[in-house]
Amino acid sequence: MTVEAKIIEGDCLAALASYPDEFFDLIVTSPPYADRRKHSYGGVDPEHYVEWFLPRAAQFFRVLRPTGSFVLNIKEKTENGERHTYVIELILALRKQGWLWTEEYIWHKKNCYPGKWPNRFRDAWERCLHFTKSRKFKMNQEAVMVPMGDWARARLRTLGKNDLVRFDSQVGSGFGKNIANWLGRTMAYPTNVLTFATECGNKGHSAAFPRALPEWFIKLFTDAGDWVLDPFVGSGTTCEVAQALGRNSVGIEILPRYCELARRSLAQQLPLTEIFAHNEA
Amino acid sequence: MTVEAKIIEGDCLAALASYPDEFFDLIVTSPPYADRRKHSYGGVDPEHYVEWFLPRAAQFFRVLRPTGSFVLNIKEKTENGERHTYVIELILALRKQGWLWTEEYIWHKKNCYPGKWPNRFRDAWERCLHFTKSRKFKMNQEAVMVPMGDWARARLRTLGKNDLVRFDSQVGSGFGKNIANWLGRTMAYPTNVLTFATECGNKGHSAAFPRALPEWFIKLFTDAGDWVLDPFVGSGTTCEVAQALGRNSVGIEILPRYCELARRSLAQQLPLTEIFAHNEA
DNA sequence: AGCTCTTATGAATCATTGA
DNA sequence: GTCAATGATTCATAAGAGC
Numbered sequence: 128m129t130v131e132a133k134i135i136e137g138d139c140l141a142a143l144a145s146y147p148d149e150f151f152d153l154i155v156t157s158p159p160y161a162d163r164r165k166h167s168y169g170g171v172d173p174e175h176y177v178e179w180f181l182p183r184a185a186q187f188f189r190v191l192r193p194t195g196s197f198v199l200n201i202k203e204k205t206e207n208g209e210r211h212t213y214v215i216e217l218i219l220a221l222r223k224q225g226w227l228w229t230e231e232y233i234w235h236k237k238n239c240y241p242g243k244w245p246n247r248f249r250d251a252w253e254r255c256l257h258f259t260k261s262r263k264f265k266m267n268q269e270a271v272m273v274p275m276g277d278w279a280r281a282r283l284r285t286l287g288k289n290d291l292v293r294f295d296s297q298v299g300s301g302f303g304k305n306i307a308n309w310l311g312r313t314m315a316y317p318t319n320v321l322t323f324a325t326e327c328g329n330k331g332h333s334a335a336f337p338r339a340l341p342e343w344f345i346k347l348f349t350d351a352g353d354w355v356l357d358p359f360v361g362s363g364t365t366c367e368v369a370q371a372l373g374r375n376s377v378g379i380e381i382l383p384r385y386c387e388l389a390r391r392s393l394a395q396q397l398p399l400t401e402i403f404a405h406n407e408a
Numbered sequence: 409m410t411v412e413a414k415i416i417e418g419d420c421l422a423a424l425a426s427y428p429d430e431f432f433d434l435i436v437t438s439p440p441y442a443d444r445r446k447h448s449y450g451g452v453d454p455e456h457y458v459e460w461f462l463p464r465a466a467q468f469f470r471v472l473r474p475t476g477s478f479v480l481n482i483k484e485k486t487e488n489g490e491r492h493t494y495v496i497e498l499i500l501a502l503r504k505q506g507w508l509w510t511e512e513y514i515w516h517k518k519n520c521y522p523g524k525w526p527n528r529f530r531d532a533w534e535r536c537l538h539f540t541k542s543r544k545f546k547m548n549q550e551a552v553m554v555p556m557g558d559w560a561r562a563r564l565r566t567l568g569k570n571d572l573v574r575f576d577s578q579v580g581s582g583f584g585k586n587i588a589n590w591l592g593r594t595m596a597y598p599t600n601v602l603t604f605a606t607e608c609g610n611k612g613h614s615a616a617f618p619r620a621l622p623e624w625f626i627k628l629f630t631d632a633g634d635w636v637l638d639p640f641v642g643s644g645t646t647c648e649v650a651q652a653l654g655r656n657s658v659g660i661e662i663l664p665r666y667c668e669l670a671r672r673s674l675a676q677q678l679p680l681t682e683i684f685a686h687n688e689a
Numbered sequence: 690a691g692c693t694c695t696t697a698t699g700a701a702t703c704a705t706t707g708a
Numbered sequence: 709g710t711c712a713a714t715g716a717t718t719c720a721t722a723a724g725a726g727c
Contacts, residue, residue, distance in 0.1 A: 157700080159700090160700060162700090202700075204700090204701085204702090205701085205702065205703090207543070208508070208510065208543040208702095208703080209508045209509055209510055209543075210509045210510065210511060210512060212499065212500060212503065212509070215496040215499060215500065216500070218493065218496060219493060219496065219497070222493065227489070227490045228490055228491045228493065229489065229490055229491065229527065229528070230491060230527075230528050231491060233514055233516070233533050233601075235514070235516065235601050236699090236720095237720065237721075238698090238699070238719075238720040238721045238722090239599055239699080239701080239719085239720080240698090240699055240700085240701040240702085240718090240719085241698095241699085241701080241717070241718035241719045241720085242701055242702055242703085242716090242717055242718055242719090243549075243597065243702090243703095243716095243717055243718060244701090244702055244703055244704095244717085245547065245703080246510065246511075246543070246544075246545065246547060246702095246703085247510070247511050247600065247702075247703095248549070248597060248598055248599050248600050249597070249599045249600065249701075249702090249718085249719080250599070250600055250701060250702085251599035251600055251601045252514050252600065252601050253700085262488070262489040262490075262527070263527075264527065266526065266527060268524075268529070316524065316529055316530070317529055318520055318529050318530045318531070318532035318533075319528065319529050319530065319531055319532055319533065320514075320516050320532045320533050324720075324721060324722085325698095325699055325700090325720095325721085326699085326721095326722090336700085596718095596719070596720090597718090597719085599719095
C-alpha cells in the first residue's frame, strides 16, 4: 500500500479550494497563535483572530467527511496581565458555523517554559479542541489505550529503554516483579488529559508540537489509508507522523522556508516497515 | 487570635446585601453546575446559567477587596453529545461586568469518575477560573511551593509508603539513589496545572471538592486573619479549611440540610494547634 | 555498561527602556 | 502616550559526556 504525503505552499484558504467536498477524515493542526508583536511578520492580531480564522474553518468544514474530526491545538496568550478571549470567542463562532464542540482535551506540558512573575505561575497546558460535523463520528478508542493509566506510562517512558531491559533481567527482585505486574495488566482507556513533554532535541527547526500529539489524534480518529490534513503544517510534523502510521496526508504551509524543511523531513523518513517496528516496540 | 467561621442559610444574592463593600480578601467556590434535569431540585438550567449567575457575581465584585481574588471552580457538562458553552459565555459576561480574567488553572483529577462512552473519554479535569478586580493583587507564591515540582511530587505520592521504604532500603541500586536526589532538592514553584486526587474516605459526607483545592487557593491568595467567602459552600469544606488555616470565613448555602452538615462539621473541628501540626507535616 | 553530572532549550511573561 | 523591542527570570526534560 502506497501512502501519499504532500506539502503545499500557500494559504490554506486558497489551497483547499481545489479539494473536493468531504475528502479528509481528520484535520489536526496547531495554527499560528495570535501575537500582536509578530503582526508585521505575518502573525495575526488577537483582535482580528476570529475573523481571520472563520473563512478558513469554513473550508475545513467543507472538505471534512461527515464522520471526520477537527482537532485544534491552541492556547490564548496573556495580554496586559489578562488572558485574552479570542480562543473562547472562536469556539462560539465555530459553533455558529455548524461545528459541534464535542470535547476539549487538555495537553499537559510537563516541561513548560520557565519563568517567574508576580501574578501567575508557569503555563503548563494547552487546549486541544475537538470539533465534529455530527454526533456520530469515527473514534478508535482501543488504538490509544495505555498500560494501566497515564501514570505508569509516564513512568515507563521516563525510565527509558535501558531500565526496562534491566528490570526484565532482574527477575526475583521486588522491583522487577512490580514492573512485570504493570506490564502484565490489561490496558486502560486514557482520559481527556494528555501528558506529553515538549520535544527538545529537534534538529534545528522549532517544532510546533511534539510528534506524540498528532500521533495520538491520528490513531484515535483515523484508520490506515485515511486522509489527514494539517492546514498549518509548519515544519511537517503532522505529515511525518501520518506517513509513519500509514495514513495519507496533506500539509499546507504559507512560509516557503518551512515548506522546504517539511519536504526534506518527509524525504528522509525511514521506510514504513522500520517505522512500524519502532512504533510497535 | 480568634478565627470566625460563619454559615449563613439562604441565597447568596440576598445574604451578601448585609455585607459592606470590599470586605473579603478571597472568594473561592464551586457553584452548582448547570443541569437541566435538576431544575426542579433547585439546579439551574444551562440556557439561563449566565443570567442567573451575573447578579450574584455583581455582589461578589462589590464585597471583594481591590487586591482580592475570585476563584471559580466549574466545568461544563455535555449535552446532546456536545460540550455546553455556558461556562465560556460566563467568562465573557464576567469581563463585561468589570472582572479581569487573570488566569485559568486546570485541576487535573487523576482518579476521575469511571465510565465509557463511544464518543469521548473520561473527564479528568475542571476549570479553576481566576478573576481579579485589578492587575495588582495579593499572591503569596511561596505558600504553595512544592518539593521539586509537580512531577516528582505526584510520583512520590503515587508510589506510596511501601515503595519509599523499599527504595530507602535498597541502597546501592541506581533507583534508590535517584529518589534520594529528588528529596534533597529545594522547593519549586508549581505550574497552573494542579493535580489533586478527589477525596474518597471523607467521613460520611460527599465532598464537593477535595480539601486540597480550597486550601491551595486560600494559602496562595490570603494571609492569616484575612476573610474568605464561599457563596455556595455546600457541606462547608471551604470554611473548614479556612478555619484550619487561621482565616476568617463566611459560607452561604441555600439548602438547609447542607447548612446543618456544615455547622456540625465546623463544630467538630480540631483545635487550631492540632490542625496546624497536621498541615505543616 | 551503567550511573551521575552537565548543558541546552522550550508556542512564556512581565517590567523596563526607547522611539 | 502608545507601541515595540530588550532583558531578566527560571525548571523539567533529553541528550551527551565522563567516570
